Amino acid sequence: MNEELLVTARANDLIDPSLQIWTWEVAMYLFLGGVTAGIMIFAAVVALMKRDETAPFAATRLALLAPIVLSLGMTTLFLDLEHKLYAFRFYTTFLVLSPMSSGACILLIIYPVSFLQILSTLRRGAPQAGEFVDRLAMGRAITDWCERYRREISLVALPAGVLLGVYTAILLSAFSARPFWNTGVLAPLFLVSGLSTAAALVALLTRDHGERAWFTRIDIVLIIVELVLVALFLINLATGSAKQIEALECCVMGGPYTFAFWVLFVGIGLLIPLVLEIMEMRGLGKPLALAAAVLVLFGGYTLRYVMVEVGQESTWTRYPTQYNAELLERLDR
Amino acid sequence: MTRYAMVIDTRTCIGCGDCVVACKTENKVPEGLNRDWIVEATRGTYPNLTTEFRSERCNHCSNPTCVTLCPTGASHTWKDTNIVLVAAEKCTGCKACIAACPYDARLVMHPDGYIDKCTFCHHRVEEGLDPACVSSCPTHCMHFGSLDDPGSIVSKLLKTRNHKVLHPGTGNEPNVYYLT
Numbered sequence: 142m143n144e145e146l147l148v149t150a151r152a153n154d155l156i157d158p159s160l161q162i163w164t165w166e167v168a169m170y171l172f173l174g175g176v177t178a179g180i181m182i183f184a185a186v187v188a189l190m191k192r193d194e195t196a197p198f199a200a201t202r203l204a205l206l207a208p209i210v211l212s213l214g215m216t217t218l219f220l221d222l223e224h225k226l227y228a229f230r231f232y233t234t235f236l237v238l239s240p241m242s243s244g245a246c247i248l249l250i251i252y253p254v255s256f257l258q259i260l261s262t263l264r265r266g267a268p269q270a271g272e273f274v275d276r277l278a279m280g281r282a283i284t285d286w287c288e289r290y291r292r293e294i295s296l297v298a299l300p301a302g303v304l305l306g307v308y309t310a311i312l313l314s315a316f317s318a319r320p321f322w323n324t325g326v327l328a329p330l331f332l333v334s335g336l337s338t339a340a341a342l343v344a345l346l347t348r349d350h351g352e353r354a355w356f357t358r359i360d361i362v363l364i365i366v367e368l369v370l371v372a373l374f375l376i377n378l379a380t381g382s383a384k385q386i387e388a389l390e391c392c393v394m395g396g397p398y399t400f401a402f403w404v405l406f407v408g409i410g411l412l413i414p415l416v417l418e419i420m421e422m423r424g425l426g427k428p429l430a431l432a433a434a435v436l437v438l439f440g441g442y443t444l445r446y447v448m449v450e451v452g453q454e455s456t457w458t459r460y461p462t463q464y465n466a467e468l469l470e471r472l473d474r
Numbered sequence: 475m476t477r478y479a480m481v482i483d484t485r486t487c488i489g490c491g492d493c494v495v496a497c498k499t500e501n502k503v504p505e506g507l508n509r510d511w512i513v514e515a516t517r518g519t520y521p522n523l524t525t526e527f528r529s530e531r532c533n534h535c536s537n538p539t540c541v542t543l544c545p546t547g548a549s550h551t552w553k554d555t556n557i558v559l560v561a562a563e564k565c566t567g568c569k570a571c572i573a574a575c576p577y578d579a580r581l582v583m584h585p586d587g588y589i590d591k592c593t594f595c596h597h598r599v600e601e602g603l604d605p606a607c608v609s610s611c612p613t614h615c616m617h618f619g620s621l622d623d624p625g626s627i628v629s630k631l632l633k634t635r636n637h638k639v640l641h642p643g644t645g646n647e648p649n650v651y652y653l654t
Contacts, residue, residue, distance in 0.1 A: 142523070144516045149491045151511040153581040155569075160578070162569040223567025223587035230546040230564050241545035241570050317539055317644060318576035382643070457576040457641045460513060 147460045158460075160453035166221035168446040171309045172338070173214030175331055175441060177251070178306030179339020180207045184258055185295035185302065196355060198347035201266035206342070207255040215248070240312040247304050254301045257294045260287035306332040313452060320384035321392065321455035322448070324377045330370040334441050337363040341414075341437035344430055357418050357430055360437065364415045371407065388455030398451045406447055410440015476555045477536065477621040478594055480608065481628045481637070482529055483653040486615040489514055489527035493607035493616065497531075500595060500606035507581050509592040510607060526654070529607065529616065532579040532592035533640065533648030534558050540571035540580065548589070556649055557596050562588040576644040594618070621649070 264271035274280035310331035417433035548564035595605035619626035
C-alpha cells in the first residue's frame with residue numbers, strides 16, 4: 142500500500158482534482174494557429190513553384206484567410222486569459238526562454254508578413270478589394286511593390302509559417318511538469334497537422350478540379366506522415382520515463398480520453414479521410430473530397446483538444462482524496 | 475543568491491493543519507483557495523503500516539520552471555533569493571506557470587484572476603521573522619532559514635538528519651525538505 146491523501150482542504154479552482162486550466166479556447170487557438178501556418182506555407186510554396194495556373198485558389202486567395210483565421214484563434218486565446226485587462230503585458234517584455242513570449246513575438250511578425258503576402262496577389266484574388274486599395278496612392282505603391290517582390294515575400298512567409306506551426310507545439314512540450322507533453326515529436330506532429338488541415342481547406346474551398354486533386358494528393362502524403370508521427374509520439378512515451386508511461390497508460394491506453402484519441406482523432410480525423418481521399422483519387426468524385434476535407438479539419442481540432450486535455454491529466458502530483466464541499470453540507474443536516 | 479529553505483520534520487508533524495490556518499489568516503487567502511495543505515501518506519501492509527504527515531506548499535525551486543515559462547516576467551524571484559513571487563500587475567492569467575509547476579502549488583486568485591501562490595511570507599522574512607506557518611506550528615516541526623549559512627537551523631538539520639524532497643526527478647531543485 143502506498144496511499145497519499147489530502148487531510149486539509151485543497152480545492153483550488155481549475156487545479157483540483159486535476160488541472161482544468163486550459164479547455165477548448167486554447168485547443169482552438171492551437172488548431173487555428175496550425176491552420177494559419179499551413180495557409181502561409183502553401184501560399185508561399187505555390188508562389189515559389191510558380192503554380193498560379195494550376196492552383197489558382199492557393200495562389201491568389203488562400204493567403205486572404207491567414208489573418209482572419211489567426212485573429213479568430215487569438216480571440217479564443219484572449220477568452221482563456223484569467224486576468225484579461227493585463228493582456229498587453231505580453232508585449233511589454235520579451236523573454237526568449239518562454240515559448241509563450243516568443244509566440245507573442247512570432248505573432249507580431251506573422252501579421253505584417255501575412256498582409257504583404259495578401260497584397261502580392263490582392264488584385265487577382267480579390268479584385269474589388271484591390272480596386273479599393275488602388276484608390277489610395279500609398280496603397281497602390283505598396284501593392285505594386287508586393288507584386289514585384291512576391292518571390293521574396295514568399296521566401297519570408299515560408300519560414301514564418303513554419304515557426305508559427307512549430308511554436309504552438311513547443312509551447313506544450315516545454316512543460317517538464319506535464320510528462321505527456323514533454324516530447325519533441327509534438328513539434329513536427331503539429332506542423333504536419335497544420336499543413337494537412339490547410340490542404341483540406343484548399344480542397345474544400347477551391348472551384349478548380351485540378352487544384353482540388355493536387356491538394357488531395359498532397360493531403361494523402363501529409364496524413365500518412367502524420368500517422369507515422371503519431372506512432373513515434375506513442376513510442377516515445379511508451380519507452381520514456383515512468384511518468385510518461387503512466388501518462389500514456391492512464392490517458393490513451395484505457396483512460397478517459399482513449400475514445401477521443403483513437404476513435405475521434407486517429408479514426409475519424411485521419412484514417413477515414415485518408416481512405417476517402419484515396420477513393421477520390423480513383424475517380425469517385427467531389428462529395429468524397431469535401432467530406433474528407435471536413436473530417437481532416439475535425440481531426441486537426443481533435444488532436445489539439447486531446448493533447449491539451451490529456452497533458453493536464455498527466456502529472457507528478459496526485460492525491461486520491463479531495464475536498465468535497467457536499468460532505469460539509471451533510472454534516473449540517 | 476540567498477537560498478531559503480523550509481525543513482519539515484515528518485516524525486513530529488501530527489497533521490493538525492495549524493500551518494494551513496496560519497497561512498490563510500496571515501495572507502488573507504480567500505475562502506476556497508489554499509496556498510498550503512497537508513498530506514497523509516500511508517505505506518506498508520496491515521498491520522505493518524507507517525504514516526507520514528507532510529505540510530506541502532510551493533517548493534521555491536532553485537530551477538523554477540514556472541518563472542522560466544512565464545511569458546511576461548510576472549513570475550519572478552524576489553530580490554536575490556530563490557523565493558518565487560507573482561507580480562499581479564504583470565500577470566495575464568495565461569496559466570502557463572500552473573502547467574509548469576510539478577507540485578500543482580499555484581492557484582487562480584478569485585475574483586481578480588491573477589495567479590497566486592505561497593510567498594514563503596517574504597514580507598515577514600524581510601523583517602527577520604519566520605513564515606507564518608513555521609511560527610504557528612505547535613509541535614515545532616517546521617523550520618526556516620538560509621542554506622547558505624552553515625550555522626542556520628535548516629543547514630544543521632539537513633547535515634544531521636535523513637531527508638528527502640518531493641519529486642526530485644523533475645529537475646526543478648525544490649527547497650522544501652522533509653526529515654524522515
